[in-house]
Amino acid sequence: MxxxxxxxxxxxxxxxxETKGVFEGAPIDHADGFIHxxxxxxxxxxxxxxxxxxxxxxxxxxxxxxLGEKLVFEPSRGGDLFPHLYAPLPLSAVKWVKDLPLGDGGEHRFPDMEP
Incomplete structure (x- = not known):
């Protein structure tokens, strides 16, 4: 898996x-040259x-x-390795999309996430 x-x-x-069939990134992704x-x-x-x-x-x-070789795990300022994609994201690689609502305390309520 x-x-x-x-x-x-x-x-x-x-x-x-979803209408284009590809995700090209958010403004921060465009600024940094990869999709976070x-x-x-x-x-x-x-x-x-x-x-x-x-x-x-x-x-x-x-x-x-x-995602192939365009997906690279690179260190962040804190040293953790984060996945960065140096290409548009093909929607064929998407497993699921779920809402990420805010809870009463202002924190996001995460849905069940598979391993």
């Missing part, structure tokens, strides 16, 4: 990608640091094994 990686995306941006992803263990912290208080988000699970 291939590893699953995750993308947190604004719903409107993701829906546009998180592992299962990194996703909650990513939401807290980069999407605090934002509603209308989706959590997208991607089969990392379908």
């Amino acid at each position: 291939h590893a699953t990686i995750y993308k947190i995306a604004p719903a409107t941006l993701w829906r546009e990608a 992803f998180s592992t299962r263990d990194q996703a909650i912290e990513t939401a807290r640091r980069h999407f605090a208080g934002q509603s209308d988000l989706l959590l997208v699970a991607i089969d990392a094994g379908q």
